[in-house]
Amino acid sequence: MENKYLSVTDEIRQALKENKPVVALESTILSHGMPFPENMEFSHKVEEIIRAEGAIPATTAIIGGKLKVGLTGEELDVMCKADGVGKVSRRDVATYLATKKTGATTVATTMMLAEMAGIRVFATGGIGGVHRGAETTMDISADLQELANTQVAVVCAGAKSLLDIPKTLEYLETMGVPVLGMGTEDFPAFYCRRSGCKVDCRIDTYAEMAAVLKTKWDLGLKGGVVIANPIPEEYELDFDEMEAVINRALEAAKEANIHGKDTTPFLLSHIKEYTNGVSFASNLQLAYNNARVAARIAIEYAKMK
Ligand code: PSU
Ligand code: MN
Secondary structure (H helix, E strand, C coil), X not given: CCCCCEEECHHHHHHHHCCCCEEEECCHHHHCCCCCCHHHHHHHHHHHHHHHXXXXXXXXXXXXXXXXXXXXXXXXXXXXHCCCCEEECHHHHHHHHHCCCCXXXXXXXXXXXXXXXXXXXXXCXXXXXXXXXXXXXXXXXXXXXXXXHCCCEEEECECXXXXXXXXXXXXXXHCCCCEEEECCCECCECCECCCCCECCEEECCHHHXXXXXXXXXHCCCCCCEEEECCCCHHHCCCHHHHHHXXXXXXXXXXXXXXXXXXXXXXXXXXXXXXXXXXXXXXXXXXXXXXHHHHHHHHHHHHHHC
């Protein structure tokens, strides 16, 4: 069935038709996860990295009543300037389309758009998850439910430890979402290669990772896969130092009475502030690394079809 809201660029549409590798990218990381103007360079470079590997990047957003898969340079800049750009999760999609608001896609909505377009691999920084204190706030990212339902693999550096990582992994287990380690047994904690938690299974080659994806979806099993790809060692930050920074950001959020969808962006910007931008340099590098690995997995996956 033709989806009249979906707008895929000619390049991406053609690539998918010819079974060429395509990697989806989110825009919330640009509009609400990184500062302007640093995000401008990132948005272009992450796409270049995917191209250099031999895959095609597909950044997603909601613009002018359309679900956009693949953005022009100008559209990327709009998302980076983030002027009046909202953060769109699954519940917001219809509202943003019908009212023609500009929206940045989270992991959840990028998965939705990728699936609609026929893209199976998506690269980001970190996924949302079960927040610390969720037993009282019930703050659980819609990303997890999307992973339970939507057939897209998300290459990420795990999750930030501002989340409750053990509870996040329990949720994914309950929902039947495989959490695979790219060359590691440890589930990474974004800036750190280890969180203290384990992945379900370590996979050492891109071809084998692609084979797991193909097998899961050949079986008709619904839902996505978390591909946990640790930050390169040279950019890793100290776990205890980051823990202290994260706790400070959590305190500030409590004091400022931050709730709901504002929580994650608030915490991210405070973490950056408290680390004088050191954490941001690591954030960039882990996202570039995820893009590179996602492209390689997408290339292997395309060979298997
Ligand atoms: N974690 C990060 N950086 C981010 C996000 C999460 O380290 O930019 C963004 C992603 O777009 C993710 C969203 O999907 O925040 C989760 O928000 P929430 O917790 O409100 O579901
Ligand atoms: Mn939330």
